[in-house]
Amino acid sequence: MQTFNGKEYPCCTSLAMGIIGGKWKTVILYYLKANTLRYNELRKKMPTVTERTLSLQLQTLEKDGIIKRKVYTSKPPLKVEYSLTEFGETLVPVLQAIADWGTYVIEHKVD
Numbered sequence: 682m683q684t685f686n687g688k689e690y691p692c693c694t695s696l697a698m699g700i701i702g703g704k705w706k707t708v709i710l711y712y713l714k715a716n717t718l719r720y721n722e723l724r725k726k727m728p729t730v731t732e733r734t735l736s737l738q739l740q741t742l743e744k745d746g747i748i749k750r751k752v753y754t755s756k757p758p759l760k761v762e763y764s765l766t767e768f769g770e771t772l773v774p775v776l777q778a779i780a781d782w783g784t785y786v787i788e789h790k791v792d
Contacts, residue, residue, distance in 0.1 A: 686745060700745050701772065705730055705738045707779060710765070713748060714773050717764040739763060747772065 683690045690696035701707055705727070712718060712726050724735060742748045747769040753760040765772070 697775075700747065701775075703738070705734060706742060707776065709735075709738055709742065709763075710747065710769070710772060711776050711780060713763060713765050713769075714776055717762050720761055720763070723763065742769075 683693055683696045685696050685700070688699065690699055701710065708727055708730075709723065712723060718726075720735075720739075723739075724730070724732070727735065739748065739750070743750050746766055748763050749766050749769075751762045751764070753762075
């Protein structure tokens with residue numbers, strides 16, 4: 682058994698999928714891999730995600746140490762930016778491999 686953030690996983694692949702799995706986490710990480718983005722910028726890139734889902738996924742990724750949230754309160758309006766942590770940056774090759782495989786699937790459709 683593998684343990685991460687108080688959760689147990691039967692193997693390292695299930696741990697990895699527990700952290701980045703699901704419909705939206707990899708999408709969020711893909712957009713953050715090269716850029717720091719504000720919440721609204723992420724929403725524009727992901728128009729079909731609900732605000733609640735996006736907020737929950739961002740909170741989970743932050744709790745897992747994958748992304749960091751920086752709040753600027755010096756002058757209104759409140760500004761919040763998201764970016765990958767150093768730990769999150771270790772996922773960039775994985776995200777790129779997933780994206781490359783997705784492109785391969787699209788180009789080699791099997792009917």
